[in-house]
Amino acid sequence: MYLTKEEEKTLRGEDGETLRKMIEILVALGDIYGADALIPIKSAQVSGVSYKTIGDAGLEWISDLKGKVRVPTVLNPAGMDMNNWERLGIDPKFAAKQIEIIKAFGSLGIEPKCTCTPYYLNGFDVQYKDHLAWGESSAISFSNSVLGARTNREGGPSALAAALIGKTPDYGYHKVENRTPSFEIIVDFETAGSDYGALGYVAGKMVGSKIPLFKMKSVPTKDEMKMLGAAMAASGAVALYHIDGVTPEIKDKEFVYEKPAESITIDQKDISAVYETSNDSTMKPDIVTIGCPHCSKAELEMLAALLEGKTVVKEFWIFTSREVAEQNKAIVDKIEKSGAKVVCDTCMVVSPAANSYSCMMVNSGKAYAYVPSMCGLKATYGTAERCVKEATGEI
Ligand SMILES: C[C@@](O)(CCOP(=O)(O)O)CC(=O)O
Ligand code: SF4
Numbered sequence: 600m601y602l603t604k605e606e607e608k609t610l611r612g613e614d615g616e617t618l619r620k621m622i623e624i625l626v627a628l629g630d631i632y633g634a635d636a637l638i639p640i641k642s643a644q645v646s647g648v649s650y651k652t653i654g655d656a657g658l659e660w661i662s663d664l665k666g667k668v669r670v671p672t673v674l675n676p677a678g679m680d681m682n683n684w685e686r687l688g689i690d691p692k693f694a695a696k697q698i699e700i701i702k703a704f705g706s707l708g709i710e711p712k713c714t715c716t717p718y719y720l721n722g723f724d725v726q727y728k729d730h731l732a733w734g735e736s737s738a739i740s741f742s743n744s745v746l747g748a749r750t751n752r753e754g755g756p757s758a759l760a761a762a763l764i765g766k767t768p769d770y771g772y773h774k775v776e777n778r779t780p781s782f783e784i785i786v787d788f789e790t791a792g793s794d795y796g797a798l799g800y801v802a803g804k805m806v807g808s809k810i811p812l813f814k815m816k817s818v819p820t821k822d823e824m825k826m827l828g829a830a831m832a833a834s835g836a837v838a839l840y841h842i843d844g845v846t847p848e849i850k851d852k853e854f855v856y857e858k859p860a861e862s863i864t865i866d867q868k869d870i871s872a873v874y875e876t877s878n879d880s881t882m883k884p885d886i887v888t889i890g891c892p893h894c895s896k897a898e899l900e901m902l903a904a905l906l907e908g909k910t911v912v913k914e915f916w917i918f919t920s921r922e923v924a925e926q927n928k929a930i931v932d933k934i935e936k937s938g939a940k941v942v943c944d945t946c947m948v949v950s951p952a953a954n955s956y957s958c959m960m961v962n963s964g965k966a967y968a969y970v971p972s973m974c975g976l977k978a979t980y981g982t983a984e985r986c987v988k989e990a991t992g993e994i
Contacts, residue, residue, distance in 0.1 A: 600626060600637075601636045602626070606622060606766075615665065617663075617665045618764065621664075621760035621764050624757055625757070625761065628770075629768030632768065635769060636769055637764070637767065637768055638768075639730065640730050641671075642671045642717070642731055642733075643668065643672040643673075643731070643732045643733065644674070644731070644735055645704070645709065645734055645755055645758045645759050645762060646675040646754070646755045646758065647754070648676065648677050648704070648755075649678035649945070649949035650677075650678045651949055652949055657755070662699075664763075667708035668707055668708045669762070671723055672762040673709070673710060673713075674704060674714075675735045676713050676945045676949050677944050679694060679944070681713065681921075681943075682921075683943075687950065688952060689952060707763065713920075714893050714920035715735045715891075715893055716738065716892050716923075717738055718741060718746065725742055725748045726746075726748070727746065727748065728748065729746075729748040730773055732751075732758050733753060733758065734752075734753045734755055734758035735892075736752060736832035737825065737828060737833075739752055740838055741825050743778075743838055744828055744839050744842075745847075747846070751770070751771040751772050752836075772838060772839055778839060778848065779810065780841050780849075780856055781810050781859050782805075782811045782861045782862075783812050783859045784814070784862075784863055785863070785864040786815045786816060786865050787816050787864065788866070789817050793980070795824070796826040796967070797870045798827060798830070799827040799829065800833075800873055801873065802827075802831055802834075803831035803835030803836075804834045805863060806831070808835065808838070809837070809861075811840045811841070812840070812842075813842045813843065815842060818845055822895050822897055826963060826964065829891065829965040831964075832965070833969055876979045877979045877981045882977055882979040883958060884913070884959055885914075885956050887914070887915045887916075887959070887961075888915070888916045888918065888947040888953070888960075889915075889917045889961070889962055889963070890946065891946055891947060891966035893919045893920050894917060894919040895919075895923065896926070899923070899927055899930045899934065899941070901983060902939075902983065902987070903930045905983065905987040906939060909991045910938050911991055911992075913990055915938070915940065915987075916939070916942050916947065917934060917942065918946045919941060919942075920944075921943040937991070947959065947961070947970060948970060948974065954976070958977040959974075959978050960986055960989050961980060961986070962982060962983045
């Protein structure tokens with residue numbers, strides 16, 4: 600891989616040990632995947648933040664680094680609400696470790712914004728064709744597909760390396776020729792709301808890491824596309840998808856592609872099967888959660904309306920970023936009047952808070968895929984309306 604004189608100097612260790620280690624990671628990836636150079640990135644999003652997922656080894660690795668990030672950088676959710684961790688019963692020992700992790704990132708110049716929806720943050724805007732180095736799979740899918748930006752599926756270390764160097768190797772999804780759809784999916788029935796999470800859950804299992812091109816009857820909102828992409832990245836490994844007539848790249852006349860060789864049709868019954876778990880009497884939820892990925896303002900508004908005048912009878916946790924919660928205090932207050940809890944900086948998957956429950960109802964295909972393996976609870980799938988009814992004891 601070609602390196603500039605400046606990059607070679609960094610690789611020789613003349614800019615310090617941390618930057619040497621970081622550029623070494625980028626050069627190794629570039630060499631493996633055939634990149635010809637490093638290219639500048641606009642922003643980075645670093646995954647591997649929760650003490651639950653990275654443990655002491657991760658904390659030690661981050662603490663050993665020195666330097667400052669060269670591009671705006673935010674973090675994936677931590678293992679707890681950083682301002683109010685007692686509320687969900689987090690062990691103080693866990694909390695102390697989590698605080699250390701966020702401090703270690705902070706000393707590298709990373710703001711303590713812990714969210715899987717960085718695209719909602721002010722000053723963290725993403726434009727069509729921007730090059731990024733993001734680590735959270737749902738955010739990667741959203742930026743590549745819905746925003747038409749370009750990022751590979753970075754791991755925690757490679758996203759952090761890109762943030763500290765300000766560059767990433769130019770391979771994979773950074774190259775337009777690797778963004779061509781390779782699998783057509785026809786959805787010829789109306790879809791809305793949590794149908795997109797269920798659709799993503801089903802589609803992800805079929806396409807693996809290919810690039811699907813959807814032909815859909817309905818036109819999804821951005822929030823619905825967020826749910827679709829998050830689920831496909833969890834049940835499969837989809838980092839980029841297109842929707843005919845909807846997503847920006849496929850509408851771009853300069854984007855040249857051929858009709859995918861493989862095509863499948865997803866039926867309404869495939870989607871209904873995902874919802875069916877909620878009718879199983881052995882799957883009675885003792886906790887309900889929403890916000891995987893983190894809720895947008897519109898989703899908080901929808902929940903506030905659904906909860907109006909109601910009181911929850913079981914734990915109901917709603918996850919969002921601190922910034923979205925702080926900008927929408929009145930909506931958060933309305934939600935919390937019901938007894939539901941709006942929780943920031945974390946989520947049902949990366950926090951240990953839900954581990955003692957036995958069955959969780961979610962409206963997210965991604966959470967549905969991950970809660971059993973990452974939290975050890977059973978998971979059941981419902982619409983947002985059904986989640987509210989479950990939490991308020993109406994069913
Ligand atoms: C499950 C996930 O959303 C969150 C946990 O990952 P991590 O702790 O940020 O590495 C990661 C992902 O899907 O990229
Ligand atoms: S809410 Fe979902 S998408 Fe966001 S970090 Fe948690 S598991 Fe990942």
